[in-house]
Amino acid sequence: MLGLDPHGFIGQRIEDRFVVGQLIHARDNCPLYEALDLATGKPVSLQMFLGPPNAEDEDRRVLLRHFVGAASTLARVSRCNEAVVHVSHETHYAVRAGNQAVPVAVLESLVGGSLARHLAAHYAKGGLAIGLDDTLALLDRPLQVVAAAHEHGIVHRQLAPANLWVFGERLRPGVPIKLMGHGGAPPASWFPTTAEPEVALHHAQYAAPEQFDHDDAAVGPWTDVYAMAIILLEVMRGGRPVVDGRASLDAARQTMHSLRRPTPRELGIATTDAVERVFAAAVTVDRRHRFRSVRDFYQALLEARDGRSAQWTKRAFSASAAASGGFQATSPREVAPPGPATVSYHGPGAAAVLQRIRRETSRTATVRRMAPPLRRAS
Known part of the structure; x- marks a missing residue:
């Protein structure tokens, strides 16, 4: 476990549904965090979409659509194939400094x-x-x-x-x-x-x-x-x-x-x-x-x-x-x-x-x- 938190998400409660835990994988501009699903009491993983730091607004919007759309596609695939990391069909939103909304994909708990x-x-x-x-x-x-x-x-x-x-x-x-x-x-x-x-x-x-x-x-x-x-x-x-x-x-x-x-x-x-x-x-x-x-x-x-x-x-x-x-x-x-x-x-x-x-x-x-x-x- 990395244990670091360069993005300031650890401890945040997302939409009264998830509590963010440790950073487990710094995936480029989409870091992965441990989290607890308060509705089920089960551990999950959260992938945050941060986007390239210097991207123009229009580029960021394009990438955001790509992230949300691809998450939806993978959610459909994962429901019928156990060899795909399970992804929720819902996209949630966390908040960064400056009240910037950050899309979040909910994945199954990633161990390993x-x-x-x-x-x-x-x-x-x-x-x-x-x-x-x-x-x-x-x-x-x-x-x-x-x-x-x-x-x-x-x-x-x-x-x-x-x-x-x-x-x-x-x-x-x-x-x-x-x-x-x-x-x-x-x-x-x-x-x-x-x-x-x-x-x-x-x-x-x-x-x-x-x-x-x-x-x-x-x-x-x-x-x-x-x-x-x-x-x-x-x-x-x-x-x-x-x-x-x-x-x-x-x-x-x-x-x-x-x-x-x-x-x-x-x-x-x-x-x-x-x-x-x-x-x-x-x-x-x-x-x-x-x-x-x-x-x-x-x-x-x-x-x-x-x-x-x-x-x-x-x-x-x-x-x-x-x-x-x-x-x-x-x-x-x-x-x-x-x-x-x-x-x-x-x-x-x-x-x-x-x-x-x-x-x-x-x-x-x-x-x-x-x-x-x-x-x-x-």
């Missing part, structure tokens, strides 16, 4: 910690590699719930270890892990003006190439496929990040590098040809040639692991299918490397930085490399 925290602790202790079997056993529930969400037309967009909650003190196969992280982080299209050129994208290490392209229409289930593949690889590497560097521009350079993709063998993980091919399809730069959903990706990965004859094909969507929300399957085929990567943001020197990224992503030798290969335990 995020997958990000567990992976960091594992890596700090030596970061021994975790086999594919144990990795899939560990993340089976999150994979299944994201797959189910895709079948209902819901895309998470911000999958990352910080948005997976481990209900236990040890990271081991069978420990309950639930999906969370519905609100607070800005939509992929929102970039604030900053003093230094910077892509304002939460969890940039797990973002798919299209999320750096300032085009919400390009984001879909294939975006979650990319993020989930990166999460699986990070677990297999014993907690060592796949993308080296938290800065969004560093992540963009590596994520969009068409000639160096984060596959198991590229990262120093021994695996079969079949498993390597599945990951390669999941993390390709061109979203049209990724799996169309996490269900397809997971099924292909299980088939590859078990040595079964792969029934999967690479998926692509035509312009007409994308416009109508449908998908079209295509046979596996070689694809030409995508064109120069683009990153959209606002800030001084934007044009010069974009030119540099485009130039660097066209030359293998000058691009900052992915994290070094895993050092196998002796």
